[in-house]
Amino acid sequence: MSKNNSLERVNLPWPWALLVNVLIVMGFYFIFSGFAAFVMQMVAGKIPEDSDLVLNGPNASAMKNTLLLGHIAGILMGMILVPLLYVFYLRKDLNEVIFKPSWVQIGAFMMLAVSITFVVLPFLGIVTDWNKSITLPKGWESLELGMRALEDKAAEMTKLIVYTNSTSELLLVIFTVAVLPAIGEELVFRGILQNGLIKAFGNIHVAVFVSAALFSFIHFQFFGFFPRMLLGIVLGYLYITSGNILVSMLMHFTNNAMAVIALNLHAKGQLGIDPDSSKDLPVISIYISIILSSVLMFLCWRMYKQRTEAEKTNV
Numbered sequence: 001m002s003k004n005n006s007l008e009r010v011n012l013p014w015p016w017a018l019l020v021n022v023l024i025v026m027g028f029y030f031i032f033s034g035f036a037a038f039v040m041q042m043v044a045g046k047i048p049e050d051s052d053l054v055l056n057g058p059n060a061s062a063m064k065n066t067l068l069l070g071h072i073a074g075i076l077m078g079m080i081l082v083p084l085l086y087v088f089y090l091r092k093d094l095n096e097v098i099f100k101p102s103w104v105q106i107g108a109f110m111m112l113a114v115s116i117t118f119v120v121l122p123f124l125g126i127v128t129d130w131n132k133s134i135t136l137p138k139g140w141e142s143l144e145l146g147m148r149a150l151e152d153k154a155a156e157m158t159k160l161i162v163y164t165n166s167t168s169e170l171l172l173v174i175f176t177v178a179v180l181p182a183i184g185e186e187l188v189f190r191g192i193l194q195n196g197l198i199k200a201f202g203n204i205h206v207a208v209f210v211s212a213a214l215f216s217f218i219h220f221q222f223f224g225f226f227p228r229m230l231l232g233i234v235l236g237y238l239y240i241t242s243g244n245i246l247v248s249m250l251m252h253f254t255n256n257a258m259a260v261i262a263l264n265l266h267a268k269g270q271l272g273i274d275p276d277s278s279k280d281l282p283v284i285s286i287y288i289s290i291i292l293s294s295v296l297m298f299l300c301w302r303m304y305k306q307r308t309e310a311e312k313t314n315v
Helices: 015-042 050-056 058-089 092-099 106-119 121-132 141-162 166-202 206-219 221-244 245-267 283-314
Strands: none
Touching: 015 121, 015 206, 050 058, 050 141, 058 092, 058 166, 058 245, 058 283, 092 121, 092 166, 106 121, 106 221, 106 245, 106 283, 121 221, 121 283, 141 221, 141 245, 166 221, 166 245, 166 283, 206 221, 221 245, 221 283
């Protein structure tokens, strides 16, 4: 039987099951944030701000390294170590589904994951631009201005962190914002949360969409909520169809690493297309992106059906 479908439903009212799962994930996030802040305070005596990174020189470099170190420590503690302890000691029912994955057609699923990452980009770009254009109802202008200011500041901070002048710095940034988040966030949001919601709701589609929504919400960026949620949905279905969390980890890593590389190339004038927008893309590329992404996801679902039928036959 399919690993994901082998999860037995928990007899707990769905609102309570949802609340419990959300609180657990929020707990992991706060451990991540708190430990990252603690490490930065210990190293630099403060949490670096964008003003600390603007100027070139040893001080800015030291502050950037402090940020990266804090981020690495936070993910290792809050998104990897503590979640692993949680699964091993408190949620042993998730051990098999996470750590004994399916290896059927794993090469094909890996190739599909990388391919989807590339072909979905134009569509994600148009969704990103649409999300940024959303305005809140009349009377909420101050809230909207405040959220946009915070997100603009976060975007500037991100650029200051990912922009590099050497290959060694680029590799460190990719490790920090691509390798570790791919492992930690997929373990938490797909391995723990999504599987937990499958047990709670008994419906894989509800579990995928709810976990994707929380995955996007936890980044606290309303004007980037929908493209990130869409990415979470794709990651969720890749995990469901492949039965192997390494597949969603690979796509997550590829997406983040591509973003880092693209931002650096654009900043150096070596990439004419703005990675944060779809305005430079021809309209036809959007339609091609939607069609190809749909075809690839359909292939994943078809392979999933073949795999689950084979597993039922072998039981």
